[in-house]
Amino acid sequence: xxHISLLLISIAFSLSxxxxxxxxxxxxxxxxxxxxxxxxxxxxVDSATVHNVPLTLELSPQWVYSILEDDAKLQQVREWxxxxxxxxAHHHSxxxxxxxxxxxxxxxxxxxxxxxxxACDSGVLISNMxxxxxxxxxxxxxxxxxxxxSSDNNPAVDMYPDVPYRTDGGRTDPAQAFSNPYPVVxxxxxxxxxxxxxxxxxxxxxxxxxxxxxxxAVKNLYLDNGFSNDYSVVGVVTHVFDxxxxxxxFFNWLNFxxxxxxxxxxxxLRENPCMVFASKEVAGQGIDIDIFPNPAxxxxxxxxxxxxxxxxxxxxxxxxxMLRSEINNQTTLDVSALPPGIYTALFYISEYDxxxxxxxxxx
Numbered sequence: 399x400x401h402i403s404l405l406l407i408s409i410a411f412s413l414s415x416x417x418x419x420x421x422x423x424x425x426x427x428x429x430x431x432x433x434x435x436x437x438x439x440x441x442x443v444d445s446a447t448v449h450n451v452p453l454t455l456e457l458s459p460q461w462v463y464s465i466l467e468d469d470a471k472l473q474q475v476r477e478w479x480x481x482x483x484x485x486x487a488h489h490h491s492x493x494x495x496x497x498x499x500x501x502x503x504x505x506x507x508x509x510x511x512x513x514x515x516x517a518c519d520s521g522v523l524i525s526n527m528x529x530x531x532x533x534x535x536x537x538x539x540x541x542x543x544x545x546x547x548s549s550d551n552n553p554a555v556d557m558y559p560d561v562p563y564r565t566d567g568g569r570t571d572p573a574q575a576f577s578n579p580y581p582v583v584x585x586x587x588x589x590x591x592x593x594x595x596x597x598x599x600x601x602x603x604x605x606x607x608x609x610x611x612x613x614x615a616v617k618n619l620y621l622d623n624g625f626s627n628d629y630s631v632v633g634v635v636t637h638v639f640d641x642x643x644x645x646x647x648f649f650n651w652l653n654f655x656x657x658x659x660x661x662x663x664x665x666x667l668r669e670n671p672c673m674v675f676a677s678k679e680v681a682g683q684g685i686d687i688d689i690f691p692n693p694a695x696x697x698x699x700x701x702x703x704x705x706x707x708x709x710x711x712x713x714x715x716x717x718x719x720m721l722r723s724e725i726n727n728q729t730t731l732d733v734s735a736l737p738p739g740i741y742t743a744l745f746y747i748s749e750y751d752x753x754x755x756x757x758x759x760x761x
Contacts, residue, residue, distance in 0.1 A: 418626050419576065421659040421666050424651070425547065425565055425604055425635040427488055428457045430498040431519070433464040435638045436471060442641055445649065447481050449656040454663040456488035456547040456565070458498050459530045462537050475537065484662035485538050486545035486565075489530075491556055492520075494549045499524040502555050504590045511551075531558050544664045546599075547635075554585030554595035561597075562676045563667045567604035567635060572615035575605035576629040579672040580717030581744050583755040598755040600667045600676035602717075604633035608640040610647050617654055631666060632658075672717070675744055675753045685747060685754070693759035696734040702727045702747075709746045712758060714739065736760045 426442060439455070446453050455478070457465070465471040479485060490498040495513045499521035503511070512520040534543045546558055547565040557564075564582065568574045579602050585595015607613050613634075619625050620632055634651060641648050667673055686703035700710065705727045712721040712733075720736055723729070725745070743758040 418620055418623070419629050419632045419659070421631045421661050422655050423454060423602070423604070423631065423633045423661060423663050423666055424451055424655070425454045425456055425486075425633065425663065427547070427635055427637045428455060428461040429488070429637055429639065430458045430460045430490060430496060430521070432637075432639050433458075433461045435642055436461075436464070438642045439638050440474065441645075442638065442648065443478050443481075443483060446483075446652060449652045451652055451656060451660045452482040452484065452662045452665070454484040454486050454545060454565070456486045456545070457534075457537070458488045458490065459500050459524075459533070460498065461488075462530065462533045466533060466537060472537075476539070479539070479541050482662070484545060484664050485541065485543070486547065486663065487530075487534055487543060487558065487561070489527075489546070489548035489550070489556055491548060491550035493551045495520070497521040500527055500530050500556075502526050502589065502594070507589070527556050527558070534558070545662075545667075552585075552587045552594075554587045554597055555589055557584060557594075557597060559597060562599055562673070563663055564599045564601045565604055565633070565635070565663055566601060567606065567633070569606040572605050572612065572619055573625070574603055575616045575632050575634055576619065576626060577603035577633070578630045578717030579667055579670040580713045580715070581672055581675045581742050581755050582715075583742055583757050596755070598676055598753070600670070600672040602631055602633060602663060602667060604635040607634045607636050607647060607651060609644070610650060613647050613651050613654070616651075630670075633663075675755070685750070685752075687745060687754065687756060689743060689756055689758060692757075693761045694733055695761055696732065697730055698733050698758065699728065699730045700725050700743075700745075706747055706749055708748045711744045711746075712736070713742045713744065715741075733758075733760060 490496055492501050492503050492508050492511045495518040497520045545563040546561040582599055582601045584597045587594045688701040690699055707726045710723050710725045711719050714720055738760050741758045743756045745754050
């Protein structure tokens with residue numbers, strides 16, 4: 399455990415010296431309904447390669463199936479992987495206006511949760527998620543599927559259980575482009591008598607860009623040392639259809655970010671201590687962790703159910719460690735200083751040299 403603590407201290411010290419984020423990543427969302435834009439995706443990848451900006455290509459089921467049905471496209475993807483680009487997964491759930499037609503949700507839930515707005519094209523059920531997972535494994539090949547990006551209210555239900563990394567973000571605030579990798583627990587979620595999760599993943603955030611104004615907003619924050627010095631990573635995402643409509647913003651961002659620690663999502667999260675957390679999940683050890691009350695207000699009690707010891711770290715949704723404490727088989731902690739919100743409580747169990755996570759809600 400001591401070497402982990404020293405590593406975290408070293409990283410924290412390094413963070414304090416950065417004037418801007420050390421790394422950057424660029425995600426491309428390949429949405430359902432637009433797989434015919436593969437030539438445009440090729441232009442994006444070719445341009446990024448020239449600028450030495452590796453991309454994380456998050457492909458929806460329709461893109462994956464289209465590529466696997468075309469040997470020329472599959473060969474192109476293999477070349478992209480050789481050039482250093484990452485193949486990842488993208489999923490529009492039943493909660494999305496443009497559902498991609500795959501889900502593990504039962505039929506009643508699909509009817510209940512699908513958006514009914516006239517502008518939506520919510521799709522018709524094709525299958526559960528397993529065919530998508532199987533196809534992704536074929537498409538990724540030897541490089542393996544490691545990164546998952548989705549739009550979902552309950553990610554555990556449709557998430558690929560073996561994926562260790564996840565991307566998330568938003569469109570409303572350019573500050574969403576800046577974060578530090580952090581662990582997140584997804585689930586457990588009950589659906590039709592089946593339990594999905596809990597899955598412990600390492601997550602990183604991005605901001606959607608689709609015009610020059612949004613690009614400039616992120617650039618301004620990046621160059622503001624008073625803001626960006628708190629974060630180790632800056633990440634953005636765009637769609638192939640956005641590039642198709644007006645590509646100038648895309649090239650503007652490539653020119654700006656070139657040479658600024660550009661990596662894929664998997665590269666960044668492999669190199670961060672968050673990967674240590676996400677790669678070691680408690681399984682079959684008979685460890686029963688109870689957190690109560692949850693939601694909590696001023697204090698929370700941790701109980702292992704048997705004599706154990708270790709360390710607890712509590713992270714917010716930007717990857718900031720808000721609290722760290724040594725714990726034993728039953729420990730009560732003061733959490734009154736934590737703002738209301740949803741946190742990840744990450745446990746290190748000394749006796750088993752294992753990590754596991756739980757959600758903690760502060761009200």
